[in-house]
Amino acid sequence: MRKLFDFESSAQRYTADAVAVCCFDARIRPVTSEFLRRNALVHPDMVIVAGGGLALSSPRTEFDRAFVMEQVRLAIQLHRAGRVILMSHADCGTYGGLAAFDGDRAREAAHHGSELCRASAIVRTACPGAAVERVFLTFDSVLSVDDQECAGH
């Protein structure tokens, strides 16, 4: 190996404040960081996959759901993550973006809310001890999908 540069990182073991499943879309990286900061999630285990939490509810391939679930399980097992935060975002290209909703942001948000509810039900079944939260990111706000919103799904 050839050294590229020196950099000091903490080698301390940690307990993950949460495991967050979010999309790889670079546009949402700043708001994702802000969400983590505001929630004091200093050591989040990040599962970054196309579609984020929707990879569980509407996997694009037969492997996606099992892959993402295994990552969540590993964060719980290795770093004792007690919270699972499922995230998705507006205009997610993985699912056709805003265009798939004919530009209707309210319809897009409702769809994501429903998908995140289905995703959280899958996680709760697989990891009964985990506290599961759902977050929808837009380009001007961060929205929570609360349990009562999922009651009808």
Ligand SMILES: [Zn+2]
């Ligand atoms: Zn996306």
